Each structure stands twice: as C-alpha cells, then as structure tokens.
Amino acid sequence: MSKGQETRQRLLDSAQQLMYSRSYSDVGVQEICKDAKVQKGSFYHFFSSKSALTVEVLEQLKMQMIKSILMPAFAKDLTPAKRFERFIEYAYQYQVQIKEEYGYVLGCPMGNIALEMSTQDEKIRKKVEMLFESIFYVFVDVLDDAKAVGEIDSESxxxxxxxxxxxxxxxxxxxxxxKNDPEVIKQLLPHVSKLIGFKANKQ
Amino acid sequence: MSKGQETRQRLLDSAQQLMYSRSYSDVGVQEICKDAKVQKGSFYHFFSSKSALTVEVLEQLKMQMIKSILMPAFAKDLTPAKRFERFIEYAYQYQVQIKEEYGYVLGCPMGNIALEMSTQDEKIRKKVEMLFESIFYVFVDVLDDAKAVGEIDSESxxxxxxxxxxxxxxxxxxxxxxKNDPEVIKQLLPHVSKLIGFKANKQ
Structure with a gap:
C-alpha cells in the first residue's frame, strides 16, 4: 500500500468508527482528520466532501459485514435453518462485543445512516439502498437453498x-x-423463522 | 392558551416538523426559533436546551401517534386480526401522505431519533425507550384480545x-x-400476521 493509500485508508477507518459510534452529523471533517492524523488540506485530495467519504465508508462497511458475519454465518456446511441460527448468534455476539468496547449497542451501521440521512443526502440514501440489496441477495440465496431441500414451502x-x-x-x-441491550437480539431475532416459515417450526 | 403557552407550542411544533423531515443534529435552536417566529432569547425561557425540547417533542409525537393512528386502528369495533389489517392500512396511508407533503418517506419519528441519538444523549434514548413501551402496551392489549377470542394460540x-x-x-x-417508497409498507407489513401466528394464516 502506497503512503497515499495508507492515508486514505486511515481517513476511511476514522470516519467509519466515529460515525458508527455517534452519527454522521455529529462528526466533522476536522475531527476525522485529527483522529486519522491527517492534515485537513490533504482530506480534499482524497475525498471531495464528507458525503463522498461516507459513500466509501458504507462500501467498506458492507464488505466487512459480508466477510465477518454474513459469509461465515451462511456458509453451506450447515442446513439453511441452522445457518440462520448461526447468523442470529453472530449478530448477537457482534453487538455484545461492540457494547463491551463502546459502552453502547451501536446497532446496524447502515440502518443508522439510513434513518439519519435518507432525506438529506440522495447519494447516501441510494448507496444504503444498494448495500441493503447486496445483503438481500445473501438472504435470497439461503432461502432458495431452504426451498430446494424442502425446509420451506415449495411455493415460497x-x-x-x-x-x-x-x-x-x-x-x-x-x-x-x-434499549442499549444486546439480549434483545437473542430474544427477538429467532422469531424470524416464523416469517420464513421453516417447516420444523410449524410442527 | 396563554401567549407564553402558544409560544412554547410553536417551538415544539417547529422542532418536531424540522427534525422529522431532516434529523436532530441538522436542526439548530436558531432555525427552530426562526421557523416558530420566536426570539432566540425566549427559547431558553421555555427549554433549557435542544435536548430538553426534544424530549418534549417526543412526548407530543407519541400522543399524536396514539391519537391519530394507534387508537383508531386498534378500536375494538373489529376482530383483533382485522384491527391489525387496519393498522397496516393507516401506517401505509400516513407515509403516503408524508411523501406527498415532503417528497420523502420520513418513517417513524421515534425510530429515526433512536438510531441517531441513542449513543449520544441518554435522556433522549431513555425517552424513546419509554415511548416504545407505551406503543408496546397497545400491542399487548390487542394480542391479549386475540388470545381471548381464540385467534391466536392460547399459550402465546x-x-x-x-x-x-x-x-x-x-x-x-x-x-x-x-427506499423512499411507501409501497414497502403495504408489501412487507402484512407478514406481521405470521409473527403473531393468527390461526387464519396457518390454514
């Protein structure tokens, strides 16, 4: 990685961490630069605006979510229903770890930005919509597997x-x-199996 | 209503409308005062801070939601399952109307503030948590009715x-x-009946 790429990466990482733990609007370019140890003048060499930086942060976030949670959770070594159970466990563990680190359940970084920024920045809104679509296809894939093996109704x-x-x-x-409580995930997320209609849950 | 109460109410209404259409952080005390046609000096006669004002805005929002959507939707002239159907229709119509007015689906004003502010302002987080609890009890009531008339399992x-x-x-x-699309509500919200387990949907 060149020095320029390293600087750019530090800006992305600082912005991601600061915005996730607080909000988009609460974090300014100056603070991001200070945290990343980058001169403010250099910022605009890499990104045209905080909004443009955020679009790249969102892309990075999606890749991390897919790599660290979605891919391992939905790996095909288990049945589709068991993959969902593993996904619930990983999502729970992730927020437990986040709460230990920050003192708060930070939730979904994409959902957070969606609700804060969708009416204010069309590029950010469109980007989050696209990221949700990527995650959507991960779900389609496992649901199609569930249908193929008869775990859900063939007409689903x-x-x-x-x-x-x-x-x-x-x-x-x-x-x-x-509620600032990761246990909410463990308690409520398993109900997703009723939405999907896993046959084991109907019996 | 006294002149003071009227001024206070205008501040609450301006803050509610500005924050709902954008975000908490994007709206400052100065803009709220300008919109409400109130001198900035008077603001602090009524509210100690933007945060304190927001807690009151949230209370007002809850009362409006309960009065304009939840109470009419869950009125006991219909069966519990039909009340849920009416709730879905009202929630959909509300966001359709919002989109016509603002050009955007604004979503849930409480959810918006929850995701933006929960890690940044403990009083606001606690207030949203309490408001969700009020709505939660509205759901408990209709679900208990559903149980009493046998629409859902007696062990639910x-x-x-x-x-x-x-x-x-x-x-x-x-x-x-x-997605800035109210049709999402019409498409996805009816699946709530599977979460509840209405017996008609099992047949």
Whole structure:
C-alpha cells in the first residue's frame, strides 16, 4: 500500500468508527482528520466532501459485514435453518462485543445512516439502498437453498421473504440499540423463522 | 392558551416538523426559533436546551401517534386480526401522505431519533425507550384480545409477541424510508400476521 493509500485508508477507518459510534452529523471533517492524523488540506485530495467519504465508508462497511458475519454465518456446511441460527448468534455476539468496547449497542451501521440521512443526502440514501440489496441477495440465496431441500414451502416467494428478513433484522437491531441491550437480539431475532416459515417450526 | 403557552407550542411544533423531515443534529435552536417566529432569547425561557425540547417533542409525537393512528386502528369495533389489517392500512396511508407533503418517506419519528441519538444523549434514548413501551402496551392489549377470542394460540406469550411486532414495524418503516417508497409498507407489513401466528394464516 502506497503512503497515499495508507492515508486514505486511515481517513476511511476514522470516519467509519466515529460515525458508527455517534452519527454522521455529529462528526466533522476536522475531527476525522485529527483522529486519522491527517492534515485537513490533504482530506480534499482524497475525498471531495464528507458525503463522498461516507459513500466509501458504507462500501467498506458492507464488505466487512459480508466477510465477518454474513459469509461465515451462511456458509453451506450447515442446513439453511441452522445457518440462520448461526447468523442470529453472530449478530448477537457482534453487538455484545461492540457494547463491551463502546459502552453502547451501536446497532446496524447502515440502518443508522439510513434513518439519519435518507432525506438529506440522495447519494447516501441510494448507496444504503444498494448495500441493503447486496445483503438481500445473501438472504435470497439461503432461502432458495431452504426451498430446494424442502425446509420451506415449495411455493415460497423467496424474493419477498428475503426483504421481510432484512426488515425484521433491522427492526430488531433498532430495538436493541434503543434499549442499549444486546439480549434483545437473542430474544427477538429467532422469531424470524416464523416469517420464513421453516417447516420444523410449524410442527 | 396563554401567549407564553402558544409560544412554547410553536417551538415544539417547529422542532418536531424540522427534525422529522431532516434529523436532530441538522436542526439548530436558531432555525427552530426562526421557523416558530420566536426570539432566540425566549427559547431558553421555555427549554433549557435542544435536548430538553426534544424530549418534549417526543412526548407530543407519541400522543399524536396514539391519537391519530394507534387508537383508531386498534378500536375494538373489529376482530383483533382485522384491527391489525387496519393498522397496516393507516401506517401505509400516513407515509403516503408524508411523501406527498415532503417528497420523502420520513418513517417513524421515534425510530429515526433512536438510531441517531441513542449513543449520544441518554435522556433522549431513555425517552424513546419509554415511548416504545407505551406503543408496546397497545400491542399487548390487542394480542391479549386475540388470545381471548381464540385467534391466536392460547399459550402465546403476548408480551414477547408485542415486542416482536414493534421491532418488525420499525424495521419495515426503516426499509420504506431507505427506499423512499411507501409501497414497502403495504408489501412487507402484512407478514406481521405470521409473527403473531393468527390461526387464519396457518390454514
């Protein structure tokens, strides 16, 4: 990595961490530069604005979420239903760890920015919408597997169910953040199996 | 209403409308005063800070939500399952109307502030947590009715189901805001009946 790339990466990492723990609006370019140990003048060499930086932060976040939670949780060594159980456990453990580190359940970094910024910055709104779409396809994939092995009804609309799962996951993380309690995830997220209609839960 | 009460009310209404359409952090005391046509000096006669004002705005919001959506939707002239259907229709219509007025789906004003402010202002976080609890009890009531008339299983844990409903509703509103599309509500919210386990949906 060149010195320029390293500087750019430090700005991304500082912005991600500061915004996730507080909010987009509460963190300014000056603070991001200070945290990243970068001169403010250099910032605009790398990013045209805080908004442009945030779009890149969101992309980085998505990659991290997919790599550290979604891919390992939904790896195909387990049945689709068991993959969902592992996903719930990983999502819970992640927020437990976040609370230990920051003192707060920080919830979903994408959902946070979506609710704060969707009416104020169209590029950010569109970016979050696209990121949710990437996660949506991860759900479609596991739901299609569930259908193929007969764990869910053969007539299930997996495209719609994937949207339902995503919405429920975001809602549970919102409640966990509001209550500042990761146990909310462990208590509420397993109900997702009723939304999906896993046959084991119908018996 | 005295002149002082009227001034106070104008500040609350301006803050509510400005914050709901943008965000807490994006709206300052100066702009609230300008919108409410109140001298900035008077602001601190009524509220000790923007945070204190916001706690009162949240209380006002809750009362409006209960009066304009929750009470009419869950009125006992229909069966519990039908009340949920009416709630979905009202929540949808409300966001359709909001989008016509503002150009954006604004989602849940309480959820918005929860995700933006929960790590930054403990009084605001606690207030949103309490407001969600008020709404939670509205759900408990209708779910208990559903249990009493046999629409859901007699062993259903209505306290847990009410939390599940609340989380799902917030998640659906989050997705509708992110996609800036009220149709998301109409498409996804009816799946709440699977979470509740209405017997008609099992047949």
């Amino acid at each position: 609309d997996t495209l719609e169910l994937a949207q339902v799962c995503l919405a429920y996951g975001e809602g549970v993380l919102l409640m966990a953040k509001t | 844990d209505t306290l847990e189901l009410a939390q599940v409903c609340l989380a799902y509703g917030e998640g659906v509103l989050l997705m509708a805001k992110t």
